[in-house]
Amino acid sequence: MKVTIQDIAKAANVAKSTVSKVLNDSPKISRETKERVREIMRQMNYTPSSIATRLAKRSSRNIGLLIDMTHESEYMNPFFYNIMVGIESVIGPQTYELTIANVQPNDPERDIMNRLVRSGRIDGLITNNVILNDGMVDSLTELGFPFVSMGEYESRNVPWVDYDNEAGGAMLTGHLLAQGYADIAFVGGESGEKIYEKRHRGYAEAHRKASLPLRGERTVNGVADENHGYRSTLELLQSDRPPDAVVCMNNYVAFGALKAAEQLGIPIPGRFGIATFDDFPFSPYTNPPLTSLFIHTFELGATAGRMLLERIDDPALPSSSLLLQPELIVRRSTERIEAGRE
Amino acid sequence: MKVTIQDIAKAANVAKSTVSKVLNDSPKISRETKERVREIMRQMNYTPSSIATRLAKRSSRNIGLLIDMTHESEYMNPFFYNIMVGIESVIGPQTYELTIANVQPNDPERDIMNRLVRSGRIDGLITNNVILNDGMVDSLTELGFPFVSMGEYESRNVPWVDYDNEAGGAMLTGHLLAQGYADIAFVGGESGEKIYEKRHRGYAEAHRKASLPLRGERTVNGVADENHGYRSTLELLQSDRPPDAVVCMNNYVAFGALKAAEQLGIPIPGRFGIATFDDFPFSPYTNPPLTSLFIHTFELGATAGRMLLERIDDPALPSSSLLLQPELIVRRSTERIEAGRE
């Protein structure tokens, strides 16, 4: 039924090895033979079986992208499409395909290894630092299997890409300072959380650079959601000496902050400024539009893809890591405070 | 280097066909032999090559999901992750994997067919009605290749899943009417656009059911974005006899509508109500929170997956289609108008 290399060989009256060489454009086949065989392929509408090719060539031409379905992270969700497209944009032209593999949280890492890696299903693996764990890292390393983490991974020598959370914190804070805000709070994130620590470090860094004191009570830890943003901001604004701006861990926190300020009738911008991490697609549409930190998610995926391809080409490559710079998108919520304005 | 079925056979002192039968739990092998061979597999940490298996079994155990990278649709983007996870949740347990395939918009459909379908890379295809075209449908049908469209596809006899846009229009409009709103506008969408036509039909339907006249000037067509939502709503509200509510084609339009009402100082709810299609993750956070139509994107993907698996099992299955019901999420933007309130 399906046309195989044998059928072509027979029709062209050559050996199937010859057909194979034509497929791979081997220099050992004469121009005339190539053309003749190719013409026959066309006529018979032949497409080589990629599975047979993969078996013979011992390469699956497949990249695995690990996701954790149960972890319906608000974090991954809105960015996932762009990350994936970024990966695909790099590996696609190299004729790799992207296979999505779901990881059950209670999957012993052995299963993942067997299902995907040892079975030869994929040539390389992209995952994130939430799914990755030391056991997986060790197994992969032992096998010499190429992989890349999206998100910094510290406990082992692992290649990763991440965006620069610390720089981001400094950018948001620095921007607020430059706009004339002088007393800036930081809301959201739980101490101990890596990503929070980094962001907060940037916030502190900006203060130091501006020779401003860092006051502990200006940082309000907690779950990074709207409710926390709302309550914390309310409290801050109602205190004796309210801050004049806030840096939020994410858009949800920022929503809460907006709500709190609005409820108290505090104009933004004017008497209060808000800047936030994670530029969600809707931050231009809040009232006022939010100044936020855009993460080049496409580029994040593309970089992970590039790093992985390099490691596939040369598995002995030493681990490297890369920090992408986020981009500050200035909108109205941090407009300059001017005397007499509003 | 890698352990193969041969190595196991040698170690167990059996034929490799025996090992294969053990792998497939064939009844023709005695319990004792099975246990002995399995023990050796364990000891040698053997994992069968999935590629060799696929070649021998003539099944790739792979489902293709077609995306159009260039089409950075606001539409697909926020929903993509959930759709994908929905698909995976159905096919994963059946040991299928999901391969993402990018379609260049200028790819002649021949290429897609060759690259993915004829090459045996995938056993079935899920795509959407934007990517799908008659040429592809014809090729796939001719090959008897199983596929499913996410989104209604009309010009051919194609299996598809979609959510019920018409019912959605009726739900939003009916809800507003039930809340006491009596003069409802419809903003966004370009005439000729299928999805718009359907949604508007539901809007009209609800009017008929309530024995209310449908007034042409209440429908404002245009690009479904914030700007259009803003301008149209402004115009409507400033007219001689403004409507008391609006149904928006999507969240962006709804943002515009909110902005317009706010600018004119018209309280929502109270003197104006807003209901919108497409519950984006941030519609709870607008001010007021938006009543909107939630689409079960996970279920959409899962259903597509289920339909596809059925068709893979029985390629002769007649085309069927399925409409999923959207869900109305009632929030404050459509709160009942009560006399003397506000």
Place this chain on the structure above:
DNA sequence: TCGATTGGAGAAACCGGTTTCTCTCGCGCA
């Protein structure tokens, strides 16, 4: 007691390609 049946395992062919090795033929060169 003997032929037929059956359970269990091995041998070999097969899936559809790739790769290595071999062979032939024509040409250049001594």
Place this chain on the structure above:
DNA sequence: TGCGCGAGAGAAACCGGTTTCTCCAATCGA
């Protein structure tokens, strides 16, 4: 004229499994 050489193509082995066919011994029925 004879030899070496390289280009071009074929034969066969291989990738790592599955499947079919065959074989043998033990069991069963008559």
